[in-house]
Amino acid sequence: MIIGNWKMNTPRSDALALANAVVEMKYLESTRVGICPPALWIDSITRIVKGSSILIGAQDCVGDKFGAQTGCINANMVHEAGCSMVILGHSERRTRFAETTEKLLHTIAAVLETGMFPVFCVGETKKQRESGKAFDVVAGQLRPLLTSGLDLGGIVIAYEPVWAIGTGLSATRKDIEEMHAIVREVINRDDTLVLYGGSVSPVSAADIFNAEGVSGALVGGASLSANKFAAIVAAWERR
């Protein structure tokens, strides 16, 4: 599974052009490809990808069904707009909005209830890695899922080390293999997809995709170029 997270990029005309280019991409039926545009463009982009197998996702949503929550968009709304997944717990949101796994359980449940799947992000900071706490941090971010009673069968996990996001410095194959093993040990399910995210590019992709336990990628910056995104998908298929 290769997912593009466009974050807060792409003005409308760029977003629609990029979505049209992604639809033209050739990839194998066995590869699941998705894009997560800014929420305002989801409705239009859903129409562009109609008839293709490109999945559309939201970059966030809230769990409540309605109410006085100015500025919020809920799981039912993004589902109705055509999404089949929602990124939750991205480090940029954990940092800016103090999101924690505990606070997100309600949202994960709401996303699952619609039939969409969450792409649930975990990852340590540079400081946490340097002080030898990376495994504990990531395991700690995952553990509340286990006691939540949620059906983990529907959840995709993305390991995104914070220090690798947008830095051009992806984690090494060894780092990725070690952490993906920890994620799989904690989740304790054979069928969970565990993506890697953090400076995935056409250059870094081949090595990342050869790492044991990697089920694909959550791509930021490189997903803003249809050519680079296609090259990453091709690298996945060549691995």
Ligand code: 13P
């Ligand atoms: P980059 O690929 O730009 O490092 O971003 C990764 C990311 O945060 C995807 O969610």
